[in-house]
Every structure is written in structure tokens, then in C-alpha cells.
Amino acid sequence: MISVKLPDGSLREVEDGSTYGDVAAAIGSRLARDAAIAVANGQEVDLSAAVGDGDEVSIVTYNSELGLKTLRHSAAHILAQAVLELWPAATFAIGPPIEDGFYYDFDLGDGTTFSDGDLERIEEKMREIIAADQPFVRTVVDPSEAKVLMRDHQYKLEIIAEVASGQRKSDFVAEASGNEVSFYRNSDTFIDMCVGPHIASTSKLQHFKLMRFSGSYWRGDETGPSLQRIYGTAWATKSQLEEHLHRLEEAAKRDHRKLGTELDLFSFPSELGGGLAVWHPKGSAIRNLMDNYSRQRHEDADYELVYTPHLANAELFSKSGHLDFYADGMYPPMEMDNGTYYPKPMNCPMHVLIYKSSQRSYRQLPLRLFELGTVYRYERAGTIHGLMRTRGFTQDDSHIFVSQEGLAEELASLLNFVLDVLGDFGFTDFQAKLSTRPEGKSVGGDDIWDHATESLRAALTEANLDFKIDEGGGAFYGPKIDVDVKDAIGRSWQLSTIQVDFNLPERFDLEYISQGGERKRPVMVHRALMGSVERFFGVLVEHYAGNFPLWLAPVQVSILPVAQAHSEYAFEVASQLEKSGYRVSVDTASDPLGKRIRNAKGQKHPYVLVVGDDDVAAKTVGVNPRGGDVERDVPVEKFIATLDSTRQGD
């Protein structure tokens, strides 16, 4: 007998030659059933692996993240097996688990691609493999044997070569040891190179669905071979799978492109060209409120509002370096009689020109320039996506010129400002990232990098913000903080960025006169809060699912007279509300009341007021709030008071 130590510290004896699966069974039949893999002495292992005497063992079930990851990884293998059976000429590349699921990349041979209906066929084949209850059997061979096993599979051979030379890093592809390559065999005909571990047998996979296929590149290299990828999702239970699919449906309902059409906010007329939006009156109304609010907050925080043009001479972008580093992202040049002009991809060079327009004194610093500046970037055709990625968009862009000595304090207050404004738009769950100096080429000495990076770190700490560090993730010109927010359904969006820049002040030879009368170089800080107003708007639409809070709703109150006789009173109430500063519409259509309520609700108006005989007589309204219960006979003044207090709370 040998003994193993369980997570609770207890020892359990099992017979010699037992597997981790036997350990699970010895603990309990339910655990044995739910077990995916084991962790022995910190290593993930197959349940079929032999137990070592004295192992510290914990059984991993499908209820854990690790268990699910294993299940999804194994699902990818089963997918590969199915595809290779259905497409005998196909070969396979890699197939890792990902969030909520898995994928596998294939080369079907002769440029063959997947098409509609293939997912069903593959899924059916997978179910056959699952029904066959094939065990995942691990074998370890040396690289030369591995090459024989994979002789028909060029991508696997490339991986073997990397494994042999110790270059391979991926967790899911192969054993990262120079002399051993591990494989998992499911049947006589299917074997895949893989580090594992895997579920005990194919029958453990029950609740999965193939989602979509798409193109991909081998190693993500767009100059390399094109592969065909299939994505799937897999879960431990049927209800988990159903919940996942339901979440996807709910997210689809919030899609800002769909709501943008339904709520008549904006559109992308094809006549206009890709990635360019027109804003309809209701969308514009919301955007205008956002813009005004943003400007007000900036003015209150001692920013100075500026405007700059949409075009600039090539020399400006040459001097700023954009033509060297960013030309691919810029719209093509326009030749004019007095030179070459470009639509601006960024506002910073123009703000620099404002700084340079006069001699600056230390007394003026920090100088904070702010603009809702519209820029144009030539995004590649396949990348544009609703309002989230457009070719023309407006940045809530600020450039702050500050002395080295003033940098730390400025960054700290800047971060608080950013978080405060984001909070007003309904975001309270933040995750930040601090990106430090990149390897290789970068501008500026160690001292200024260290100082700036430490100042950013201090700002994060002071703001009590959760952050991770992206070592070497900064731009060549300075370190930065990115702020992500979580939306109402838990999705993360990167919105704000605070970037220190040592480069532009050099390029433009910026200076200020210090207290001691010396010429000194200021540091520049780029800061976008919403980032792109368009994208931020899209995120807000999805965050609120179109149910904009009172202060942003394009129509705040719609008033419905029960019958035409009540129209006059409806308009009276409307004008009272308008006098109190609310956006109101009156629907006097001849449609039945129920229909008009439905319309107003469909447009997600925060309040629907119904007025009839009783209301005319008593100067009241029937209040039907979004997401609340109807309340009859509410005096108009009382309703306005309710609005006022809600607006305060927003």
C-alpha cells in the first residue's frame, strides 16, 4: 500500500499501482464521477496516471475553472479528431482552451475552407466519438519518434522542431522539454501532440456547441499560411451551457448597432464609406449632453478649451514623428498648391503648437489643454466595427504640459479626475494597467522614466485602484496607465489612458522659464478619458442596454392623452415640464393608448405619463416609470419634484 496526502491534510492509503482516478473513487463516488484531472504535488496530471507514494493530491472537478479548462482542451481534441476524419486531406495546427470554450486551427488542404452546414456535420461526428467513449491515453516519445508520428502534419512538425530546440512556450501544445514530446491517443486513427492533461475519456464531454468558423493565420502571422479555425464552447452541465448561450443572446440584445437603429440614434450609410457614422437627432442629443458635461467638468478642473483644424501640413506630422511611425494609420495625403496636407490622426501636434505660440513660464504650468478633437485614421477594412472602431472619431483629448517636479502631483489628480467622470457615466468597477519602459528603443534617460513610472504607480496606489503591471508595455516615448471599466453585464472595456510623453517636447523643443530663470523642458501628458466619444457612446448604449439614465435620455418624459379631449392638458403638463428643464414629447396619435405606451416603452423613455379625465380635473398625471409600477393621480408638482431628485442622484 502507498499513501497520499489530501488537501485537508489527511492521509489515505491506496493500493500500489493505483491511479489518481482510483484516489478519487476511494474518496467518494460522486467525486469520481465529477473528477476531470488531479493535481499532484502541484502538477496537473491525468486521472489515469499512476499515483506516487506520498503525493499531495487534490482532485480537480468540472466545477472548477481548471476542470473546465481541461474539458475544453479535450473538446478541442475531439473537434480535431472529427475534422480529420471528415476531411482526410486536412492537417491540424493548434487547439487551446480559451475563455468559455476552445478552438482548433486546421489546414484543410488545397485551399479548402469550411462552409455553412459543416459545423453541424462536425458536431455530429464529435457526438459519435463521444458515444464511442474513447480514453485519452498519454504516451511520451522522443523528438525523432514524434516526427514519425506526425510525419503527415507539417504544423506539428514545426512545433516538434521548436520543442526539441526548447523554444516552445505555449502551454497547450506540447511538453516543453527538450527530450520528450507527449501525445494523447484517442483511437487507432487519431493521436495529437499535447502536453495535457486530459479528461479520462471522450464521453466526459457532453455539453458543448460549435459556435462559428473563421479564418486565422498560422502563428498569427498574416504573411504566413491561412488556416481555418473553428470555435466551440463547452460546459460541465447542460444548464451551464444554456446559461452561456442565454448570456450571449442577452449581449446581442444590447448590441449598440442594433439599438442604434431601433432607437434611431445613428447609422452608417454605405454611401458615406466604411467606418463613418452619421448621428441622428436622438443620438446627437445624447452626445451633445455628453460633450457639454465633459466640457463643463474640464473647465471646472482648470482645463482650457481649445479648437484645432482637421487638416495639417505634412511638415507638422513629419516633425511630430507621426509620418515616421504612424503613416499606415493615416489617410492618404492631399496635394495642395502650397504643400501636402493630411487629415489629422491625432490632436497632440496641434496642441503642442498652441503651447509654443508664446513663451511659457513655470507659473503657467501645469497647462492643461482640452479639445473634443475629431481625428481620422485609416483603419484596415476588416477592423472597423460599429461605433467601437471607426475611421473618423472624436477624442476627448487633453494634453497637459507640466514640469518634472510637478508631474507626480498632476498625475495623481488626473487619475482621480478620470475616475470621477467615469463614475458619473455609471462606471464604478475599474481595473488599471501600468505599462513600463519597453525593451530596446525608447526616448529619455533612466531617471525621467523611473520618476514618471513611480509617479504613475503612486497615483494608482493613492487612488486605491486595482492595477497590474505590463512590464515593457509602454510606448517608446513614455510609461502609461490604461483604465478598463466593467459594464453592467461584466464585460471589460478599455477606455481611459494617461500617457507620459518625453518625446514630443524634445521634437518640438518645448520649454518654459523656470523660477530661477532657466529654460527648461516640460513633460507632456496625453490623456483621453472616454477615449473616442463614439466608442464611449457605443459602450454606454450597451452598458445601459439603451436605457439611458434620466440625465442622458433624449426624451425623458412622454405624455399620452387618453383621448383627444385630453390633448390640451397634455401639452400644458409638457410645457410645465419643459420649463423645469426636461425633454418631453407628447404622443397625440390616434393609436389606442396601449399601442402608444408600447411605442414609448420600446423607445425606452424613462417616464410615460398618461393623462385622462381624472387628471384634467385634479391637475395630476398617471406615472408609468421605466422598470417600475404605475402610479395614478400624482400631482404634477410632485412628479416634477421626483424628477428633480432623480436628476440629482444621476
Place this chain on the structure above:
RNA sequence: GCCCGGAUAGCUCAGCUGGUAGAGCAACGCUCUUGUAAAGCGUAGGUCAGGAGUUCAAAUCUCCUUCCGGGCUCCA
């Protein structure tokens, strides 16, 4: 930019293997005058994204272009 799929009325979509288009909603008109999520009847509305080709005949087949979607890649 790459792979796959798509584009038919304002919106959502139907239109099988070729025989020049339909529905629901919306719009407009008439009737109904309504108390909390879809009243009835009628009218109008489409060079089937654009262009070229095959064919006696193209929404339908082929090619090109534009735009959209899902990914890949990209986002100094």
C-alpha cells in the same frame, strides 16, 4: 489587408433547382376616442447595393467594386 458569410420596401425578413418581387411592422389616409406593452379597413412604397458578363429570359448563375457581419491580423 486575409478567410468565410451576407446585402431584396424605412425596419425585420420570405422569395426552391433562372420566367423582371411578397409578408409583418413602420409611413400615409379613413373609421374608432381609447386609463397603462400591438384597434379595423385602405393607400403608397423596391433599377432586388453598384457595375459587367452568361442566357430568349437574372433578385436567382459568373466576375469585379462598395458596404455589412464573424474571426484573424492591426491599433507608433
